[in-house]
Amino acid sequence: MTMIHLSIPKQKQPLWIKAERAAFFEQTQLIEGYDDENCWLLFFFKQTFLTAVKTKKMKRTSYASRVWKEGLVYEHPHPFLTGLIDAEKPLNKINYPQLKKKAARHFTRQEQSRILTLFESFIPKKQLLADIKAIFYTCRREGKMFESYTIVREMERLAPESRFVKEISHDLAFASFSEAYHKREASLYTRDRLYAEDHASVEEKSRHLLNENRKMEHLAHRIGALPPTLSAEEAETFLHIVKDTFDPVDQMYLLEPLISSRPSYDQLTDFLLNLYLEHRCVEPSAGIVQRFDVLPHPDQMAAAAAVLDEIDMRQSLDAVHILLEKILPVLPESTGHLVEKYIEALFSEMEVAELIERIRPLSEKSPSFKKIVRMKEISGDLDHLLELGEGYYHFHQLDQALECFQMEMELQPDRPEPLQWLVRVYQDKQMMEESKAYQKLCVDLQKRN
Numbered sequence: 001m002t003m004i005h006l007s008i009p010k011q012k013q014p015l016w017i018k019a020e021r022a023a024f025f026e027q028t029q030l031i032e033g034y035d036d037e038n039c040w041l042l043f044f045f046k047q048t049f050l051t052a053v054k055t056k057k058m059k060r061t062s063y064a065s066r067v068w069k070e071g072l073v074y075e076h077p078h079p080f081l082t083g084l085i086d087a088e089k090p091l092n093k094i095n096y097p098q099l100k101k102k103a104a105r106h107f108t109r110q111e112q113s114r115i116l117t118l119f120e121s122f123i124p125k126k127q128l129l130a131d132i133k134a135i136f137y138t139c140r141r142e143g144k145m146f147e148s149y150t151i152v153r154e155m156e157r158l159a160p161e162s163r164f165v166k167e168i169s170h171d172l173a174f175a176s177f178s179e180a181y182h183k184r185e186a187s188l189y190t191r192d193r194l195y196a197e198d199h200a201s202v203e204e205k206s207r208h209l210l211n212e213n214r215k216m217e218h219l220a221h222r223i224g225a226l227p228p229t230l231s232a233e234e235a236e237t238f239l240h241i242v243k244d245t246f247d248p249v250d251q252m253y254l255l256e257p258l259i260s261s262r263p264s265y266d267q268l269t270d271f272l273l274n275l276y277l278e279h280r281c282v283e284p285s286a287g288i289v290q291r292f293d294v295l296p297h298p299d300q301m302a303a304a305a306a307v308l309d310e311i312d313m314r315q316s317l318d319a320v321h322i323l324l325e326k327i328l329p330v331l332p333e334s335t336g337h338l339v340e341k342y343i344e345a346l347f348s349e350m351e352v353a354e355l356i357e358r359i360r361p362l363s364e365k366s367p368s369f370k371k372i373v374r375m376k377e378i379s380g381d382l383d384h385l386l387e388l389g390e391g392y393y394h395f396h397q398l399d400q401a402l403e404c405f406q407m408e409m410e411l412q413p414d415r416p417e418p419l420q421w422l423v424r425v426y427q428d429k430q431m432m433e434e435s436k437a438y439q440k441l442c443v444d445l446q447k448r449n
Contacts, residue, residue, distance in 0.1 A: 005089075007090040007092045021076065050103070062120040063120055064120065084216055100112075116158075152174065238268075286318070286319035321362070339363045344397070347397050405422050419438050422435075
């Protein structure tokens, strides 16, 4: 779970917020999270943290609401949630006057105006409009008419119904600028940075975001712009960005939803399968193989076999079965022991008859399969208790083996074999006193005979 440390003025104890989802839209990022009692919204602009607001609901027509509706939304545990924050440092919640000062230090006047519009659901619109007007008048007094008009456009976004906004947007002093935006003149791409970013091509915007070191926004932009199918070169470029930005675990979290929605991304699927196998993720590996009907290549087959050899199969029986279905036909000689290990794991969940039907499609001709078939045949036959116990022992089912050997000892008190087996089983169970007791019984029996 992604936990965010929020520092709040005049509050001694730090507040920990559990991040649930993030949204990227234009230059804005929002994270929604919860403490024990409240919902919080964390505001970022160009990946710079602004402040946090406790909230219950937002105005449906507000810009923040629009971010969730029109933006790219990522649910926990997507790495974009952690990518926006520095886990080593708390985020400092600041009030509205402090926010305005922070925005003035770090952003252009146009960007300051855009930032203020983010808080429409939490600060009265009249106050926001007054503060943006103050920025506008500063620009106008300095004779920066084009910059002034970019701020008029931000006011139009916030309060198009305002009488002041209507009048100033039609001021003849701004007529040429209004016409330029209407015609989408090329000059705007150099004069209005926000406009240029919002209207740039995929590659131009990518370069712009990287130049400003906005890596999370760049990757979100690239993901949102991915075509239905990827060429080998496109896939390689995208994976290079992913590997350069995230550690392997976050790479998994990022690629999982992507390949689920774009099953045609074969190279990404192959890369993710390699990641899963490298990090011993059995169930996700099997999920890829099953969902996308993937036939792992030889290196992946060998890696999957090595993973199955190391893990406790009882924790992932269905996933193990899926992987064995792919591995056994290709590597029958080098992976035969995996069938035996799988049978041992299945004994913890099912009876012999059910186990046989589970194994039959995988390895009907293997010695292990023949052994469990034989065990079913002699199950309940008192004349074959010793053989049945040996079968259980072979598959490391020591408790069932004990039952068979003890019953055989009672039925055949003059035979040393069940005693010898009991000595061995108790040794394997690390019950040395019992093992020594049956060893003495066995010696005494052999002396009498």
